Structures are given as C-alpha cells and as structure tokens.
Amino acid sequence: MTAATTATKRGAAAEAWALLFEFFTREKPRWAALASEFELSMSQAHALSLLAPDRPLTMSELAHALVCDASNVTGIVDRLEARGLIVRRPAEHDRRVKLLCVTDAGAELRERALQRLFEPPDEIARLSAADQRALRDVLRRALAR
Amino acid sequence: MTAATTATKRGAAAEAWALLFEFFTREKPRWAALASEFELSMSQAHALSLLAPDRPLTMSELAHALVCDASNVTGIVDRLEARGLIVRRPAEHDRRVKLLCVTDAGAELRERALQRLFEPPDEIARLSAADQRALRDVLRRALAR
DNA sequence: TATTGTTATACTCTATAACTATA
DNA sequence: TATAGTTATAGAGTATAACAATA
Numbered sequence: 001m002t003a004a005t006t007a008t009k010r011g012a013a014a015e016a017w018a019l020l021f022e023f024f025t026r027e028k029p030r031w032a033a034l035a036s037e038f039e040l041s042m043s044q045a046h047a048l049s050l051l052a053p054d055r056p057l058t059m060s061e062l063a064h065a066l067v068c069d070a071s072n073v074t075g076i077v078d079r080l081e082a083r084g085l086i087v088r089r090p091a092e093h094d095r096r097v098k099l100l101c102v103t104d105a106g107a108e109l110r111e112r113a114l115q116r117l118f119e120p121p122d123e124i125a126r127l128s129a130a131d132q133r134a135l136r137d138v139l140r141r142a143l144a145r
Numbered sequence: 146m147t148a149a150t151t152a153t154k155r156g157a158a159a160e161a162w163a164l165l166f167e168f169f170t171r172e173k174p175r176w177a178a179l180a181s182e183f184e185l186s187m188s189q190a191h192a193l194s195l196l197a198p199d200r201p202l203t204m205s206e207l208a209h210a211l212v213c214d215a216s217n218v219t220g221i222v223d224r225l226e227a228r229g230l231i232v233r234r235p236a237e238h239d240r241r242v243k244l245l246c247v248t249d250a251g252a253e254l255r256e257r258a259l260q261r262l263f264e265p266p267d268e269i270a271r272l273s274a275a276d277q278r279a280l281r282d283v284l285r286r287a288l289a290r
Numbered sequence: 291t292a293t294t295g296t297t298a299t300a301c302t303c304t305a306t307a308a309c310t311a312t313a
Numbered sequence: 314t315a316t317a318g319t320t321a322t323a324g325a326g327t328a329t330a331a332c333a334a335t336a
Contacts, residue, residue, distance in 0.1 A: 012278045020168065024172075124158050124161055124162050124165075127287055132156075142280075143268060
C-alpha cells in the first residue's frame with residue numbers, strides 16, 4: 001500500500017500531502033541528473049543556486065541557507081572556487097568575513113542550470129490550463145507566510 | 146529574485162513548478178529531522194520505508210527503488226541489519242538472491258516513522274478544506290499515469 | 291558465460307571539536 | 314573574550330571496477 005492510498009482514509013490534507021511526497025520522490029532523480037549534467041553535486045548546485053550575481057552571501061549565511069554546519073561549506077565552496085565558478089572576497093568592514101561572489105563563468109553556468117530546472121516536469125506540463133492555474137493558486141496560498 | 150517570482154512571467158505551469166520546488170526546499174530539513182528522531186539517515190529511512198513487512202525486496206530491487214548503485218545498498222542494508230531492523234534471507238529459488246525482510250522491531254519502528262511522515266505540514270494543514278480538496282484533486286490528475 | 295551481491299577504492303557530504311585570524 | 318572561517322577527524326552516501334558464489 002502506498003502512502004497515498006493509506007492517506008486516502010484520513011482526509012484531503014493527508015492525501016494531498018502524500019501525493020506531494022510522491023511527487024518529490026519522482027522528481028529527485030531528475031534533479032540529481034540535472035546537477036550532474038553540469039558536473040555539480042546536489043550540494044554544489046544548491047549552493048550555486050543561492051548565489052545570485054547581485055546578492056553575494058557570506059560563508060555563514062550560505063551555511064544557514066543550506067541548513068548545514070559551516071565547516072561543510074568550506075569544502076563545497078572550495079570545489080566551486082577551484083572550478084572558477086565563484087570567488088571568496090574579504091568583506092570591507094570585517095576582514096574575517098568572506099563574501100562569496102559568482103564569477104562570470106559561474107553566473108553563466110548558474111543561469112543555464114536554473115533555466116533547465118525551471119522547465120516544468122511532465123506531471124505539470126500535461127495538466128489542463130485550468131488545473132495549472134488552480135495548482136498555482138493553492139500553492140501560493142499554502143506558501144504565503 | 147526567487148525561482149517563483151522569475152517563473153511568474155512564464156505562465157501558470159512554470160510558477161506552479163517553482164512553488165512546488167520551494168515547497169520541497171522547505172520540507173527537506175523537516176524530513177532530515179524526522180529521520181534523525183529515529184536515528185536513521187535519510188537513505189536508511191528511505192530504504193526502510195520501501196520495505197513493507199508483506200513485500201520483501203531483493204538487494205537489486207532496493208537499489209533500483211533508491212535509484213542508486215547496488216554496491217551502496219550493501220552498506221545501507223548492513224547498518225539496518227546491524228540494528229536488527231531487517232534481515233537478509235537467501236531466496237529459495239536462487240541462492241545468489243537475498244530477500245530483505247523487516248523484523249518485528251523494524252516493522253514497529255517503520256510504522257511509527259511513517260505515521261509521523263504522514264502528518265501534513267503547516268502549509269497544507271492551514272489551507273481551507275476546499276483548497277485541500279482542490280490540491281488533492283489536481284495532484285491526483287498530475288500523478289495519474 | 292551471465293548474474294547477484296560483496297569488496298576495494300576514491301570522492302563528496304556531514305557533524306563535532308580544536309584551531310587561526312580578526313574584532 | 315567573542316566571532317568568522319578553517320582544519321582535523323570520523324562516519325555515511327555515492328559510483329566504478331574487480332571479485333566470489335551461484336546459476
């Protein structure tokens with residue numbers, strides 16, 4: 001019995017949640033494949049996606065955004081920097097702080113990767129226009145803070 | 146600019162997809178915390194969730210379901226077996242094949258973990274009943290094969 | 291010979307704790 | 314003293330290739 005069929009007995013919220021979970025499970029291999037197309041690990045891709053060219057982050061900010069310890073970020077950033085996708089720049093106001101800035105090459109690769117990521121998967125693409133709008137509207141309300 | 150706001154310009158499908166992506170991103174830390182409540186890694190939890198008591202899998206079937214190489218599964222299964230949650234049993238028809246069977250302790254822990262996982266997150270719980278049904282219905286159509 | 295699963299190896303991610311440089 | 318980031322260390326996940334047992 002799948003999560004979704006079990007959840008059917010517990011009401012719409014539980015079933016919707018179970019269906020979302022199934023959706024995530026189906027998409028995860030696609031994300032891993034997409035990252036490896038660009039020769040990035042999932043963590044590297046996640047980090048790069050957070051580093052908009054106009055919004056450099058510090059090491060600790062990136063650690064917080066990735067929900068992991070700061071010591072991990074050193075390695076992840078090392079690998080991105082070794083590939084020339086980002087650079088560490090000391091902050092002006094406090095030389096302990098490093099600003100992570102995307103290089104031109106990094107911004108270009110980041111943009112191409114995000115374009116691919118934004119392509120909706122078949123599950124969404126094949127919905128009717130009305131269903132696509134309904135999904136968008138409900139998710140907007142769900143994620144509104 | 147977030148993925149969702151960028152996607153707004155490209156129509157409902159792209160924005161719905163971006164919102165789903167944001168949803169996954171928000172939920173991931175919750176899943177990791179949930180797994181570690183049971184002292185399981187994400188991979189171990191995923192593996193255990195796939196091993197229903199009435200549906201043992203072989204090593205290769207589990208590798209396929211986890212979308213990873215069979216050699217990884219050896220280690221993941223080793224750790225679950227060391228904790229007494231599952232056992233390897235040689236299949237009757239072919240002694241090369243190992244059937245992964247959940248123990249009583251494993252089934253009990255698995256059931257408790259799945260119950261926790263099935264609890265819908267706040268984002269869904271606080272939707273109106275009509276929105277919950279709408280979300281469920283659209284997702285049913287999206288995931289139908 | 292072919293297949294199932296394991297072992298060997300190497301790299302990445304992860305956390306904890308100790309450390310360096312700066313504040 | 315306190316903070317930002319690094320290094321040291323250890324455990325887990327991942328893939329590739331070589332291997333053993335079985336078919």
